[in-house]
Amino acid sequence: MDRFLIHDRSEIVVGRGIDHVLPPSERRTAALIVAQPSVAALATAMAAALDVPAQVEIVPDGDAAKTLAVAETLYEAGNVMGLTRHDTVIGVGGGAVTDLAGFVAATYLRGVESVLVPTTTLAAVDAAIGGKTAVNVGGKNLVGAFHLPSRVIVDLDVLDALPVPVRREGLAEALKAGLIGDRSLLGVLESDGIDAPLDEVVPAAIAVKVGVVNDDLTETGRRAILNYGHTAGHAIELAAGISHGDAVAIGMVVAGRVSRLVTGFDDEDRQREAIERLGLPVAAPDCDPTEIVRLVHLDKKRDRSGLRMVLLQKIARPVVETVAEPVLAQGLDVVGVEYPPR
Ligand SMILES: NC(=O)c1ccc[n+]([C@@H]2O[C@H](COP(=O)([O-])OP(=O)(O)OC[C@H]3O[C@@H](n4cnc5c(N)ncnc54)[C@H](O)[C@@H]3O)[C@@H](O)[C@H]2O)c1
Ligand SMILES: [Zn+2]
Structure with missing residues (x-):
């Protein structure tokens, strides 16, 4: 297993298998999991294994997910769940989802914790690393924020199975x-x-x-x-x-x-x-x-x-x-x- 740290507060773990998705927290009450259709099963299994109640939201595939309209559906899901400032948004999927989930985490309630589980090689080596989040408005990535995920989990078994x-x-x-x-x-x-x-x-x-x-x-x-x-x-x-x-x-x-x-x-x-x-x-x-x-x-x-x-x-x-x-x-x-x- 390899482990990296960005600014002492954003941890990146690379290994085989996904455990310990959420960093320890006394105050967390729930998690909102944002996932692509291609990894819906993975997201559902993850939700079942968390130690807090979690809801899975499946968003459109690819960059069709990176819109303010889709972000709004996730804010509304957060409202219905009663997500608090101490809760977590988890993004599971390629870079489109890690960008979107990171953006929603950066903006919902003026910022909640994000955890990213990149499932493409591009998201693992690039999009999920470094805290840049965005949606597309007119041009690509024109609206976004810097928001470091508290944890990024890269499962090489998932990446090895990619087309x-x-x-x-x-x-x-x-x-x-x-x-x-x-x-x-x-x-x-x-x-x-x-x-x-x-x-x-x-x-x-x-x-x-x-x-x-x-x-x-x-x-x-x-x-x-x-x-x-x-x-x-x-x-x-x-x-x-x-x-x-x-x-x-x-x-x-x-x-x-x-x-x-x-x-x-x-x-x-x-x-x-x-x-x-x-x-x-x-x-x-x-x-x-x-x-x-x-x-x-x-x-x-x-x-x-x-x-x-x-x-x-x-x-x-x-x-x-x-x-x-x-x-x-x-x-x-x-x-x-x-x-x-x-
Ligand atoms: N924030 C950053 O610093 C940064 C850096 C680079 C790229 N990006 C963004 O990342 C996005 C591109 O990322 P991407 O190439 O991962 O695209 P993507 O998220 O669209 O994923 C590509 C395809 O792979 C599929 N997929 C994902 N996981 C899979 C799995 N486990 N098995 C089978 N299929 C799977 C997806 O459903 C999708 O069809 C762009 O929106 C780009 O702007 C952001
Ligand atoms: Zn690039």
């Missing part, structure tokens, strides 16, 4: 963690690809994120390095309508080339091979390049500076640099996106 495409999503983020912060994690993913043992990969990827978050909880500085591959990645995800993991893989290819041009990063080919080894894409599907560039700049506008990107100087040595348009164009070119005339 390969869901497993791969999270391994894209684990690869990112290796590239920005852990050479040996990168090595495991390079040698075993999609079959890499989760007992090694998941704790190592969590350790990278925990290290960064402990330095910078509310994203004023260093936490930005977690966005490696995400500038172009997000834009391609939206423009092409592909999965987040695939988009981040392509975004890392872009960032790899930009890194080579800006910092002299000399492991661009190694990075590309690691991405391919996981069965992740290294080129963008056919989509509108004008839209991609518009989306990249939309990101930038919110930042008010020039286009800033996370780049690698070397493996495990990330930097944030301002990137000129022609350099970004060369990065996009590598994934088959021809920079449109502006």
Whole structure:
């Protein structure tokens, strides 16, 4: 079993089997369990095993759950149950549910305890770690709060049973963690690809994120390095309508080339091979390049500076640099996106 702590008050436990879901508390009277349809059975079993009365609320699958309307149904469930400030919201599912349950916990009664049980590799190595919660309003994750869960429980038996495409999503983020912060994690993913043992990969990827978050909880500085591959990645995800993991893989290819041009990063080919080894894409599907560039700049506008990107100087040595348009164009070119005339 591996155990991590964020700011001495948020515990992350990685192991096999789920026990001790709730941290000890004298005053807790009930728990509200928020779960996806795919893990309803797990949530029901969990409710039966808790030492306080618990109610299970099944929310729509995927990001359809991350809305204020769904959050409101959960607040109302809390009202009907008579949930108090000393009670707990438990999120069981992928990142969509851990984001939603965390958001409801952050806001209901001005904040109650949350416990998260991520059941996808992506939620385990990324979404459930670090206290960012959100719902989508207009754009993705535009309404949210920082709210650290008191406990996160990662059951590797659940993750091992995931369908390969869901497993791969999270391994894209684990690869990112290796590239920005852990050479040996990168090595495991390079040698075993999609079959890499989760007992090694998941704790190592969590350790990278925990290290960064402990330095910078509310994203004023260093936490930005977690966005490696995400500038172009997000834009391609939206423009092409592909999965987040695939988009981040392509975004890392872009960032790899930009890194080579800006910092002299000399492991661009190694990075590309690691991405391919996981069965992740290294080129963008056919989509509108004008839209991609518009989306990249939309990101930038919110930042008010020039286009800033996370780049690698070397493996495990990330930097944030301002990137000129022609350099970004060369990065996009590598994934088959021809920079449109502006
Ligand atoms: N808060 C953060 O820091 C952060 C970071 C990264 C991503 N996110 C968010 O996470 C979400 C994506 O997370 P995700 O990829 O886990 O998506 P998801 O929650 O939509 O889950 C993906 C799919 O896996 C299914 N699933 C979940 N557990 C399963 C199981 N045990 N067996 C079989 N199927 C299962 C789900 O039903 C869903 O269809 C996005 O909303 C994203 O914005 C948040
Ligand atoms: Zn991501």
